[in-house]
Amino acid sequence: MTCQDARTLLHAFFDGELGPADRTAVDAHIQTCASCTASLAELQSLRDTMRAEGTYHHAPPGLAEQVRSALRASQRIEGKPVRVEWRMWSAIAAALVLVAGFLLTRSNRERELIADELFSAHTRALMGREIDVASSDRHTVKPWFNGKLPFSPPVADLASDGFPLEGGRLDFAGGRTVAALVYRRNLHRIDVFVWPADGAQPPAQMDRNGFHEISWTKDGFAFTAISDLNVAELSSFTRLLQTRD
Amino acid sequence: MVNYCPAALAVESRATSEPEPRTMFNDRSRTEFERMFLPHLDAAYNLARLLMRNAQDAEDVVQESYLRALRAFRGFRGDAGRPWLLTIVRNTCFTWLQQNRDRIHVDLDGDRHAGNTGTPESQTLDRERSKGLSRCIEHLPSDFREAIVLRELEELSYREIAEITGVPAGTVMSRLSRARARLADCLKKSFRSDAR
Known part of the structure; x- marks a missing residue:
């Protein structure tokens, strides 16, 4: 080196x-x-x-105590309120989550309940319940509901689109009487349930045992179409209803 | 700083702190913080005193540094408490110096040594020498000053000094050699003037 x-x-x-x-x-x-x-x-x-002694600056006596009390004071002014606030806010947040969760589950359960009841109504109808008013003319079907329901359900004529109207009946779901409009697509029957949209509504789409249920709201009415028709055709049917006045 | 080892720290602190009544987390952590960092009060003050070059500001900076350190304490993971604290002290010093540039009184004469009479001659000579050295250290540029203080007085390694001052270890080495050359030079001059 x-x-x-x-x-x-x-x-x-x-x-x-x-x-x-x-x-x-x-x-x-x-x-x-x-x-x-x-x-x-x-x-x-x-x-x-x-x-050697003399160069090192030792902390003056009293500095340790001064630092200690500053540390303690800092926790009094910023520590405690923060802690209280933190606890308060987390309690509020937890409560909100619980309430929201409760409401959500409750409303989800309600919605599924209605969907279930509509399924049952549809299958009961398929098993032989008569159509109360059998007509392909909406001007016959719509007035038939007058006096039987506290509302007048919109009835659309979709015969030219391959969904002829067969008639209507009264049914019961969600704790109230609802209008049921019956359409047909080839051999498939489509029930459209209509009631005022003022409470819980069924989920937008559900499938059960080969049946499909599509729900929507329009002009203050809740609609649910149920059929064993394939989803694509049932969807185009519901789209027609949604766009038709 | 060095040897981050959260698990070891947690085990160590749990094992050595006496069983205390269940208090709020903040009180517990402050107690633990004091236990870990108040022993380094001299180191904190020494660095602050040499960087601030005045005793009152050094005390204020040390207090402020401990408050900052307590706030950052939850993020502290490691067993190198002194370098961690000194990093905070150093940064607090520079923030303080920047904010109070016009106000700070620099105490370049090392006046805490002055005005002592009636001491034996040999002690007076020692005092004179250490007064000369303190003055020489305080005349160094601050990056040389912090390097030499951390190395010679705190006996920290190049790597620790590098982490505290935020420069590579090679820079620490060159600052140390230049700081030493200046100090030796300054001491020779001050002895010469004392002898006259």
Whole structure:
């Protein structure tokens, strides 16, 4: 190792920051070099002077207590209110989640209940219940509901689209009497239940045992179409109803 | 800082703190914080004193640093408490120096050593020498000053100093060598003027 190299590493050597190989090499050089030995002695003397009593600034008496009470005070002013607030807000949040969850499950259950009842109504009708008013004329079907229901269900004529009207009847679902309009697509019967949309409504689409149920609201009425017709055709049927006045 | 080891810290602190009554988390953590960091009060003050170059500001900075450290305490994971605290002290010093640039009185004469009479001559000589050294240290540029203080007085490694001051270890080494050269030079001059 040249003296130049050793000088570059002298501080790291002095501070014990060299790896074993460099340390050995620098050490070997210092043994033979008077000037490096002198520099090292100077570094040591400076260190001794610095570490001697007097250079180090010890904390004044009382600073520890001052710091301690500042720490305590900081918790009083920012810690406690934050903690209280944190607790209060988390309690409120938890309560909100519970209430929302409760309402959601309740309304979900209600909606499924109605959907179930409509399914039952549809299957009961398929098993032989008569159509109360058998007519393909909406101007016959619509007035038939007058006096039997507290509302007048919209009745659309979709015969030209391949969904002829067969008639209507009264049915019962969701704790109230609803209008049921009967349409046909080839051999498939489609029941469309109509009632005022003022409470829970069934989910937008449900499938059960090969039947499909599609629900929507329009002009203040809730509609649910149920059929064993394939979903694509039933969907185009409901789209027609949704767009037809 | 170095050797981050959260699991070891958690186990260690649980094992060594005495069983205390169940208090609020903040009180518990403050107690633990004080237990871990108040022993480093001298180190914190020494660094602040040499960076601020005035005793009153050093005390204020130390207090502010401990408050900051307590706030950051939950994020502290490791066993190197002193370098972690000194990092905060250093940063607080520089923030303070920037904010109060016009106000700060720099105490370059090391006046805490002055005005002592009636002491034996050898002690007076020692005082004179350490007064000269303190003055030399305080005249160093701050990046040299913090490097030499952390190395010679806190005996920290290059890597720890590098982390505290936010520079590579190679820079720490070159700052140390230049700081030492300046200090040696300054000391020689001050002895020469004392002798005259």
